[in-house]
Amino acid sequence: MKTTARIAKNGPRIKDHSACAYKLLAINDALDVLRGKWKIQIINTLTFGKRRFKELQREVNGITAKMLSKELRELEMNELVLRTVRDTIPVTVEYELTDYGTTLDKVIDELSDWGMKHRKRIIKKR
Amino acid sequence: MKTTARIAKNGPRIKDHSACAYKLLAINDALDVLRGKWKIQIINTLTFGKRRFKELQREVNGITAKMLSKELRELEMNELVLRTVRDTIPVTVEYELTDYGTTLDKVIDELSDWGMKHRKRIIKKR
DNA sequence: GTAACTACTTACCCAAAGTATACCAGTATA
DNA sequence: TATACTGGTATACTTTGGGTAAGTAGTTAC
Numbered sequence: 001m002k003t004t005a006r007i008a009k010n011g012p013r014i015k016d017h018s019a020c021a022y023k024l025l026a027i028n029d030a031l032d033v034l035r036g037k038w039k040i041q042i043i044n045t046l047t048f049g050k051r052r053f054k055e056l057q058r059e060v061n062g063i064t065a066k067m068l069s070k071e072l073r074e075l076e077m078n079e080l081v082l083r084t085v086r087d088t089i090p091v092t093v094e095y096e097l098t099d100y101g102t103t104l105d106k107v108i109d110e111l112s113d114w115g116m117k118h119r120k121r122i123i124k125k126r
Numbered sequence: 127m128k129t130t131a132r133i134a135k136n137g138p139r140i141k142d143h144s145a146c147a148y149k150l151l152a153i154n155d156a157l158d159v160l161r162g163k164w165k166i167q168i169i170n171t172l173t174f175g176k177r178r179f180k181e182l183q184r185e186v187n188g189i190t191a192k193m194l195s196k197e198l199r200e201l202e203m204n205e206l207v208l209r210t211v212r213d214t215i216p217v218t219v220e221y222e223l224t225d226y227g228t229t230l231d232k233v234i235d236e237l238s239d240w241g242m243k244h245r246k247r248i249i250k251k252r
Numbered sequence: 253g254t255a256a257c258t259a260c261t262t263a264c265c266c267a268a269a270g271t272a273t274a275c276c277a278g279t280a281t282a
Numbered sequence: 283t284a285t286a287c288t289g290g291t292a293t294a295c296t297t298t299g300g301g302t303a304a305g306t307a308g309t310t311a312c
Contacts, residue, residue: 162269162270163269163270190270190271190272190273192270192271192272193269193270193271196270215278215279215280216277216278216279216280217278
């Protein structure tokens with residue numbers, strides 16, 4: 001029977017499913033945090049320092065107030081960004097990366113490194 | 127004028143925009159490759175060895191033939207996965223990670239590590 | 253009084269992503 | 283003869299992500 005032979009050749013079919021599933025969960029958790037057209041651009045902008053809402057809107061090119069507000073809320077929920085309402089006139093709101101937010105640096109750098117290699121590789125082929 | 131003071135406090139407003147934009151491009155290139163509900167699960171499954179189409183469909187829980195076919199085609203286009211048609215009866219098609227595909231390991235591990243920490247952190251708060 | 257600044261929210265719309273179901277041709281098995 | 287295997291494709295449907303445009307509320311400058 002073919003199937004049996006193929007299993008043997010392909011290496012282990014039985015794997016630690018719970019560890020594997022947990023790893024996949026974790027990866028998806030990380031990607032969820034970064035998901036969305038603007039998340040990384042916002043995080044990146046905030047690595048240069050605190051920004052107010054309108055400042056962010058000007059620096060993150062093309063983003064609308066709705067999307068900025070939504071993405072910031074999600075980043076805040078994940079404790080990556082700290083929102084501070086300042087008692088000025090008019091009221092201003094400051095956003096900054098939390099210490100926890102900066103722990104994403106390694107992930108982002110890794111993505112960036114791989115992305116650059118990939119970009120070169122794929123462009124070269126065309 | 128408040129604004130002037132704020133700029134000084136917040137550090138450099140002028141940054142190397144071209145380097146920065148290039149980095150963002152690279153990150154998005156990497157995320158594009160991983161985008162899609164099933165990509166990472168497929169890659170992960172293939173790290174355990176070659177798989178045929180139907181084998182993948184059984185192992186990647188819940189995926190439809192249409193999505194599997196589409197995601198595999200995209201992975202193949204990005205040279206992460208090699209597709210081999212074998213002259214058996216019936217014809218079988220084998221998918222495997224390319225060497226290039228395995229260079230994603232570091233990125234995926236980084237995502238996984240951060241995701242696990244994040245998962246623990248967020249769950250603890252509830 | 254009206255425009256412009258602050259920081260948003262709301263309602264509506266479209267396109268892309270994903271799901272469900274059926275179908276194809278060829279071969280083997282009960 | 284009917285069923286199940288191989289690797290997909292075709293069609294229709296729903297869900298989601300994100301864009302557009304307008305509104306809100308309070309303050310200030312012209």
